[in-house]
Amino acid sequence: MAAFETLYRRHKDPLWRYLLRGAEDREACNEMFQDVWSSVVRSRTSWEPRARFTTWLYTLAHNRLVDYYRLRTLATAPLEEAEDVAGPEHESPDAAARNAQLRQRLLDTLAQLPHEQREAFLLKEEGGLSLEEIGQATGVGRETVKSRLRYALAKLRQELSDVWP
Amino acid sequence: MSGPERHAPDDKLLEDFLEGRSPASRAWREAARGESAPPEMDGAVLGMARREIEEAAARPPSRDRFRDRRWPFALAAVLVLSFSTLLTIVQDPVAHKDAMMVTPDAAPAATVVLPEAAAPSAVGASSQPAPVREPVPAPKPQAFPASPDAAMSAGSAEARRDRAAADAPSGPEAAAMAMPAAPPAAPPAMEESRQAEQDELKAARRAPEMLRQRAAPPAFAGAAKLEREEPDSEAAAATEIERIRRLLAEGREEEARQALADWRKQWPERPVPEDLQRLAD
Numbered sequence: 001m002a003a004f005e006t007l008y009r010r011h012k013d014p015l016w017r018y019l020l021r022g023a024e025d026r027e028a029c030n031e032m033f034q035d036v037w038s039s040v041v042r043s044r045t046s047w048e049p050r051a052r053f054t055t056w057l058y059t060l061a062h063n064r065l066v067d068y069y070r071l072r073t074l075a076t077a078p079l080e081e082a083e084d085v086a087g088p089e090h091e092s093p094d095a096a097a098r099n100a101q102l103r104q105r106l107l108d109t110l111a112q113l114p115h116e117q118r119e120a121f122l123l124k125e126e127g128g129l130s131l132e133e134i135g136q137a138t139g140v141g142r143e144t145v146k147s148r149l150r151y152a153l154a155k156l157r158q159e160l161s162d163v164w165p
Numbered sequence: 166m167s168g169p170e171r172h173a174p175d176d177k178l179l180e181d182f183l184e185g186r187s188p189a190s191r192a193w194r195e196a197a198r199g200e201s202a203p204p205e206m207d208g209a210v211l212g213m214a215r216r217e218i219e220e221a222a223a224r225p226p227s228r229d230r231f232r233d234r235r236w237p238f239a240l241a242a243v244l245v246l247s248f249s250t251l252l253t254i255v256q257d258p259v260a261h262k263d264a265m266m267v268t269p270d271a272a273p274a275a276t277v278v279l280p281e282a283a284a285p286s287a288v289g290a291s292s293q294p295a296p297v298r299e300p301v302p303a304p305k306p307q308a309f310p311a312s313p314d315a316a317m318s319a320g321s322a323e324a325r326r327d328r329a330a331a332d333a334p335s336g337p338e339a340a341a342m343a344m345p346a347a348p349p350a351a352p353p354a355m356e357e358s359r360q361a362e363q364d365e366l367k368a369a370r371r372a373p374e375m376l377r378q379r380a381a382p383p384a385f386a387g388a389a390k391l392e393r394e395e396p397d398s399e400a401a402a403a404t405e406i407e408r409i410r411r412l413l414a415e416g417r418e419e420e421a422r423q424a425l426a427d428w429r430k431q432w433p434e435r436p437v438p439e440d441l442q443r444l445a446d
Contacts, residue, residue: 001214001215001218004214004218005211005214008207008210008211008214012201012202012206012207012210013200013201013202015202016200016201016202016206017197017200017201020200030203030206033202033206033210034206034209034210034213037210037213037214038210038213038217041213041214041217041218042217099195102192102195102196103192103195103196106189106192106193106196107196121189124182124183125190125193125194125197126197131183146179149179149182149183150176150178150179153178153179153182153187153189154178156189157178157189160188160189160192163188163192
């Protein structure tokens with residue numbers, strides 16, 4: 001139990017953000033979050049260390065997201081109700097306002113990406129997965145992952161050109 | 166790939182991103198800093214994990230535990246089966262005895278599978294002066310049922326003896342085992358006994374052919390042909406020739422002629438010895 005708790009504390013926030021940005025729905029995110037960890041617990045005896053735990057965890061999360069997409073036939077439309085993102089408390093009001101605005105733009109732009117591109121971006125940023133690991137988690141090749149990331153970054157850069165030289 | 170693309174993908178952009186130097190990465194980390202899983206999720210997930218682990222500990226041994234022990238189980242099963250098979254063989258006196266000893270009574274059955282080898286051996290053994298014993302009845306019709314299925318399904322002792330005898334060793338081994346089992350000699354005067362024996366031996370020689378024609382499944386046809394060509398057959402033919410010579414020496418020319426005719430039918434490819442040519446003509 002202690003080992004599980006260690007893993008959980010280490011991965012819970014990145015995984016939760018990955019699911020939140022993937023699903024764009026807090027309720028669904030919470031449900032999937034519990035499902036994924038439940039799968040981890042149930043599969044603890046059959047898991048074999050053929051890949052990093054992180055890769056396996058995000059593979060489970062990806063599969064759960066795919067199921068969610070299938071159920072909801074979620075279009076790759078932008079968020080209708082963007083999540084409000086609070087800034088860190090130590091920032092000055094102006095800086096906090098600017099950063100909050102930047103974060104919101106980033107999230108909006110990310111939400112506009114096709115979910116394959118968004119997922120590749122999130123797996124790299126939140127999961128810290130390599131190209132190969134992203135490919136393994138999503139079931140595609142390394143070059144496909146690279147291509148998705150290139151398109152995602154180009155789009156983000158285009159939308160954030162004033163702060164991204 | 167999804168989505169139209171107006172800009173050429175930039176590898177430098179990708180490299181920077183993968184190394185965490187991209188402004189997008191920095192912006193994302195800033196954006197993510199204040200976001201974390203709700204505390205109620207911690208309670209729900211950790212509680213679920215605790216319950217699952219406790220239930221698993223309380224559960225009886227699962228299939229996985231069986232998987233870990235499948236090799237010992239398999240080994241134990243093999244040992245038990247081997248032991249019980251051995252015990253069955255040892256404790257079945259009829260089948261065991263008949264399989265190991267080709268007695269005159271069992272000779273017809275023995276020839277069912279190994280006719281050329283076993284039958285003449287038995288003949289050789291019994292062609293000694295006639296044994297002192299009760300007249301041997303001719304093979305009963307039940308011993309060679311019209312249908313092989315009937316023979317196989319018969320639960321009688323004879324059917325079982327037939328099967329056991331069919332498993333008996335062939336050729337010289339059978340002959341060697343049959344020799345000591347032959348009963349002691351009897352005076353040649355016992356004509357009735359001799360006649361019965363002759364009938365029995367004739368039936369024994371013909372039975373294999375009958376069975377081969379009626380009952381032998383096609384799958385065994387090749388095996389039967391091979392058996393015919395085995396070297397054991399040569400010894401059996403020679404034994405039979407010796408018997409014919411003895412009959413001739415005893416003045417039983419008609420019987421010898423008949424035996425030679427049978428011999429020629431059984432081994433048509435073999436030349437008739439010169440001293441018996443006159444009988445063959």
